[in-house]
Amino acid sequence: MVEVRLENIVKRFEGTTALKGISLRIHEGELFTLLGPSGCGKSTTLRIIAGLEFPDEGEIYFGGERVTYLPSNVRRAVMVFQNYALWPHMSVFDNIAYGLKLKKMPKEEIAKKVEWALELVKLKGFENRYPTQLSGGQQQRVAIARALVVEPRVLLLDEPLSNLDAKLRLEMRSEIRRIQRELGITVIYVTHDQEEAMAISDRIAVMNVGTVEQVGTPKEIYEEPKTEFVASFMGKTNVIPARVVDRAGDRVAVEFGSVRLDGLRYTGDSDEVVVVIRPERIRIAPGENTVSLRGKVDLVEYYGFFVEIIGIFDEHRIIARLMSDKGLEKFKPGSDITFYVDRDDIIVLPKQQI
Amino acid sequence: MVTLSKWRFSKWSEKLFGTPRLEPLVSFSFLFPIIYLVLFLIVPVLVMLGNAFDYNGHLSLYWFKSLTMRYYFNPLHPSGYLFKKTAEGVYYFYGWDFGVILNSIIVSLSVMGLTTLLGTIFAFVMARYDFPGKNIVRILLFVPLLVTPFVNIVIIQKMFSPGGLIDWIFYNKLHILPHPIWLDGLIGVIVAQTMTYYPMVYLNAYASFINIDPSLEEQAENLGSRGFHLFRTVTFPLALPGIAAGAVLVGIFSLEDLAAPIVFQGAPIARKLMSFQIYSAFTSPIGLIGTPQLSALALVMLGVSLVLFFSIRAYVGRKQYSMLSKGGRWNPRVSKPKWWQAIIIYLLVIPTILLTIFPQIGVVLLAFSKRWYSTWPQGFTLENIKAVVTQPGVTRVIMNSLTYSTAAIVIILILSLTSAYAVNRFRKAKLAPVLDSLSTIPIAVSGIVIAMSYFVFFSKVPPFKNIPSLNPLNLLKFNPAFLLILAYSIRRLPFAARSISAGMQQVHVSLEEAAINLGAKRWKAVTGILMPMIVLNVLGGAMLSFVYCMSETSVGITLGHMNPTYMPITAKMKELISSSVGSAHLAAGLGVFLMAIQIAAIVLANLITKQRTSFIGVT
Ligand SMILES: Nc1ncnc2c1ncn2[C@@H]1O[C@H](COP(=O)(O)OP(=O)(O)OP(=O)(O)O)[C@@H](O)[C@H]1O
Ligand SMILES: [Mg+2]
Numbered sequence: 001m002v003e004v005r006l007e008n009i010v011k012r013f014e015g016t017t018a019l020k021g022i023s024l025r026i027h028e029g030e031l032f033t034l035l036g037p038s039g040c041g042k043s044t045t046l047r048i049i050a051g052l053e054f055p056d057e058g059e060i061y062f063g064g065e066r067v068t069y070l071p072s073n074v075r076r077a078v079m080v081f082q083n084y085a086l087w088p089h090m091s092v093f094d095n096i097a098y099g100l101k102l103k104k105m106p107k108e109e110i111a112k113k114v115e116w117a118l119e120l121v122k123l124k125g126f127e128n129r130y131p132t133q134l135s136g137g138q139q140q141r142v143a144i145a146r147a148l149v150v151e152p153r154v155l156l157l158d159e160p161l162s163n164l165d166a167k168l169r170l171e172m173r174s175e176i177r178r179i180q181r182e183l184g185i186t187v188i189y190v191t192h193d194q195e196e197a198m199a200i201s202d203r204i205a206v207m208n209v210g211t212v213e214q215v216g217t218p219k220e221i222y223e224e225p226k227t228e229f230v231a232s233f234m235g236k237t238n239v240i241p242a243r244v245v246d247r248a249g250d251r252v253a254v255e256f257g258s259v260r261l262d263g264l265r266y267t268g269d270s271d272e273v274v275v276v277i278r279p280e281r282i283r284i285a286p287g288e289n290t291v292s293l294r295g296k297v298d299l300v301e302y303y304g305f306f307v308e309i310i311g312i313f314d315e316h317r318i319i320a321r322l323m324s325d326k327g328l329e330k331f332k333p334g335s336d337i338t339f340y341v342d343r344d345d346i347i348v349l350p351k352q353q354i
Numbered sequence: 355m356v357t358l359s360k361w362r363f364s365k366w367s368e369k370l371f372g373t374p375r376l377e378p379l380v381s382f383s384f385l386f387p388i389i390y391l392v393l394f395l396i397v398p399v400l401v402m403l404g405n406a407f408d409y410n411g412h413l414s415l416y417w418f419k420s421l422t423m424r425y426y427f428n429p430l431h432p433s434g435y436l437f438k439k440t441a442e443g444v445y446y447f448y449g450w451d452f453g454v455i456l457n458s459i460i461v462s463l464s465v466m467g468l469t470t471l472l473g474t475i476f477a478f479v480m481a482r483y484d485f486p487g488k489n490i491v492r493i494l495l496f497v498p499l500l501v502t503p504f505v506n507i508v509i510i511q512k513m514f515s516p517g518g519l520i521d522w523i524f525y526n527k528l529h530i531l532p533h534p535i536w537l538d539g540l541i542g543v544i545v546a547q548t549m550t551y552y553p554m555v556y557l558n559a560y561a562s563f564i565n566i567d568p569s570l571e572e573q574a575e576n577l578g579s580r581g582f583h584l585f586r587t588v589t590f591p592l593a594l595p596g597i598a599a600g601a602v603l604v605g606i607f608s609l610e611d612l613a614a615p616i617v618f619q620g621a622p623i624a625r626k627l628m629s630f631q632i633y634s635a636f637t638s639p640i641g642l643i644g645t646p647q648l649s650a651l652a653l654v655m656l657g658v659s660l661v662l663f664f665s666i667r668a669y670v671g672r673k674q675y676s677m678l679s680k681g682g683r684w685n686p687r688v689s690k691p692k693w694w695q696a697i698i699i700y701l702l703v704i705p706t707i708l709l710t711i712f713p714q715i716g717v718v719l720l721a722f723s724k725r726w727y728s729t730w731p732q733g734f735t736l737e738n739i740k741a742v743v744t745q746p747g748v749t750r751v752i753m754n755s756l757t758y759s760t761a762a763i764v765i766i767l768i769l770s771l772t773s774a775y776a777v778n779r780f781r782k783a784k785l786a787p788v789l790d791s792l793s794t795i796p797i798a799v800s801g802i803v804i805a806m807s808y809f810v811f812f813s814k815v816p817p818f819k820n821i822p823s824l825n826p827l828n829l830l831k832f833n834p835a836f837l838l839i840l841a842y843s844i845r846r847l848p849f850a851a852r853s854i855s856a857g858m859q860q861v862h863v864s865l866e867e868a869a870i871n872l873g874a875k876r877w878k879a880v881t882g883i884l885m886p887m888i889v890l891n892v893l894g895g896a897m898l899s900f901v902y903c904m905s906e907t908s909v910g911i912t913l914g915h916m917n918p919t920y921m922p923i924t925a926k927m928k929e930l931i932s933s934s935v936g937s938a939h940l941a942a943g944l945g946v947f948l949m950a951i952q953i954a955a956i957v958l959a960n961l962i963t964k965q966r967t968s969f970i971g972v973t
């Protein structure tokens with residue numbers, strides 16, 4: 001268990017720069033997630049921390065120790081691979097015992113530790129099975145047990161749930177969280193699924209083409225995105241390009257189409273901005289500090305306990321998520337509608353080249 | 355505690371070997387095969403070829419110009435004839451003589467064409483039709499794969515001679531032929547090589563047809579294409595890269611083949627082939643081996659093979675779509691033949707297959723018979739088989755071959771394991787493409803060119819020339835063992851290398867990374883994780899290479915024949931078929947022995963591959 005620090009990590013592959021100077025500080029004992037779309041460099045970051053790849057520039061520290069070029073086999077940053085990488089010619093016991101045998105540990109001690117690990121992942125009694133005789137979820141538990149049993153300084157998980165079906169995914173998600181809490185171990189977790197990241201993480205780093213856009217708790221990332229990319233990546237949301245037309249202190253008025261919203265908080269320099277409105281923050285009744293948007297209903301989608309109404313406001317589509325309620329039937333495609341949003345729920349961010 | 359200074363980053367190690375730190379195992383995996391192949395393949399060939407530019411001590415193209423003489427290059431006024439009718443009313447096929455270089459190219463192209471035709475038709479029938487007796491035909495099609503140096507050509511020569519099997523069936527019995535025929539000269543060589551090498555195309559074509567995603571053809575049918583149109587527009591183009599690869603391999607084998615020209619050399623035109631010309635120097639006074647003119651000829655031959663080789667590599671590399679199998683199993687498109695298709699299969703295809711396996715059957719008949727003058731052999735005997743086990747002159751060559759092949763296999767395994775590991779696992783290394791090309795190039799370098807260049811290299815270049823047992827000019831002390839082992843290890847490397855490389859590609863690299871990540875040294879990850887998973891590929895490749903070492907001809911009958919005490923099986927077989935009457939039967943006995951080894955290897959390979967560990971979690 002250790003604090004992991006990345007300083008300005010640059011990694012180039014032939015033709016592309018996969019990481020363009022990444023700095024992160026992952027606290028001791030936290031579950032830290034790298035979140036981002038496919039190809040943004042999550043796996044590369046993880047492999048560099050594991051010592052399976054070496055950076056072209058920058059340094060990595062575990063606590064006070066510089067480990068940038070420390071070989072993987074002595075680094076004790078153990079990875080659980082996306083495909084589990086279980087050795088098919090070894091039993092579950094031998095798979096898990098592998099790292100312990102390398103340390104020339106006495107047999108009884110190995111047996112004890114393997115038993116402990118199997119218990120931890122709830123697979124007691126599977127010692128003599130072979131990986132082909134296990135289900136996907138069981139294989140993954142073995143992979144996790146195999147990593148944990150060597151007492152890693154940091155545990156690295158690369159999209160551990162992507163090969164599992166939806167139900168198992170939820171189950172394993174809480175399993176991983178439980179084990180992490182039980183052992184108090186530092187875990188770095190990679191996923192491209194924002195919902196998964198929100199549910200499991202202490203903190204999240206949102207990555208985009210080789211850079212870190214924002215680091216924060218799930219709540220911070222969701223509620224106070226610092227960039228357009230983060231805002232649009234975190235769930236279904238309305239991101240509307242707009243122009244600043246008036247400034248007064250840290251408040252501005254913006255316009256898109258014929259819609260004008262004023263009294264919004266914004267401190268950036270650029271006048272080209274995006275307005276971010278979370279669908280669930282939109283109401284259809286006015287409040288104290290609300291702005292209003294007048295338009296027409298384009299589509300109504302029914303999801304059970306909530307309803308999404310997609311309104312058109314001068315060619316801009318805005319989604320509102322409303323609790324299913326009796327009063328909503330009157331909204332049909334084509335009918336007039338007014339959305340109200342609290343000024344403080346609207347985020348204005350500089351427009352970004354994506 | 356690990357000290358940091360120990361783990362320094364090495365920029366040039368990363369460039370060359372793809373590892374940021376110099377790792378002995380990885381650098382060895384690159385350097386050993388590269389140095390070995392450069393030292394014992396590239397350098398000798400270059401030294402010999404250097405000869406070709408040497409005219410009385412200065413650089414010159416004189417010897418290449420000399421190859422434009424009519425004897426070598428005669429495109430406009432060919433002598434010879436395709437066939438003529440003899441006084442006995444036999445149609446005697448002989449061939450036109452366009453000069454040594456063009457003859458070789460024409461023979462090679464003809465053999466490519468004919469093998470492609472046979473191989474593709476057989477493969478299509480086997481891949482797409484389900485007919486009674488198919489399983490037997492499937493087994494029969496393994497027979498032509500059995501290599502029996504020289505003796506199978508002897509049988510083919512008999513088949514197509516007056517009174518041979520072909521005349522007996524088609525002239526005497528079925529009366530299809532209006533006259534007896536006799537294939538000799540270059541036509542004989544073409545037919546012999548076609549029958550010997552067509553399995554190469556067959557296997558490639560079969561694999562290609564089987565690997566075509568059925569949905570592609572179904573989609574075409576769905577759009578209204580059927581019958582021959584479907585084959586011409588979808589099936590064949592998809593299978594073409596595989597077929598072409600097989601055909602080019604055949605073209606290269608035909609160029610370098612010595613067995614057919616040697617057996618047919620009674621017709622002078624059969625000697626007018628590049629391979630035979632280079633070879634014949636070994637049968638003349640020793641000073642003529644590796645003369646500048648022959649070196650120039652060797653360079654031309656090498657050039658033709660390399661052009662064929664690299665063009666197919668580029669072509670197949672570009673068009674790999676037929677291999678785009680999406681994983682998962684599908685129902686192969688196999689159907690019952692229609693009535694007219696059945697007639698073609700039973701009356702044309704299967705009889706042709708039977709004819710193409712006759713050489714191997716003939717070798718067995720020859721081995722167990724006393725005389726063979728006309729259509730069928732006479733006088734059953736076990737003498738030849740007994741001689742294989744007891745006659746000292748024969749058992750000695752068997753022991754020689756076994757020794758050389760075993761030694762070569764050890765080297766081949768080290769070479770192919772290291773090179774496959776280096777190339778597959780460290781693709782970013784600058785040396786990877788170099789090694790990749792180097793390790794496949796032996797396919798394109800013919801045996802006779804290696805033989806000649808070894809002769810020049812080991813008799814001219816110190817320190818080798820000063821070691822009596824290595825210097826072929828040192829007639830009494832020379833022991834070809836070392837040179838043969840080198841030649842075998844290089845010529846037969848591609849068989850094992852391909853199999854092992856295919857195995858490594860199937861093992862996902864994360865399995866080794868996981869081991870290293872858990873604390874294993876690289877050596878441990880390779881021996882403990884990778885090796886157990888590719889052990890079957892290693893065994894399979896080793897057996898294949900071994901079998902082909904045992905039957906290696908070009909180097910065996912040249913360098914290997916310079917000191918009879920140490921000659922290998924193939925040299926003995928060549929000696930037997932070209933000496934007194936009756937000794938061909940003993941050669942056939944050796945052929946049967948070689949076939950037995952090959953069958954044992956095939957059966958063994960089939961047995962062990964039945965129980966493959968399936969790889970899981972490989973996405
Ligand atoms: N070995 C490699 N050689 C060349 N390019 C590479 C290599 N590994 C990764 N890349 C490139 O680096 C970039 C980042 O890749 P990486 O695998 O880290 O992405 P990722 O965020 O893990 O994506 P995914 O969600 O698809 O797994 C990509 O553009 C990828 O093509
Ligand atoms: Mg990834």
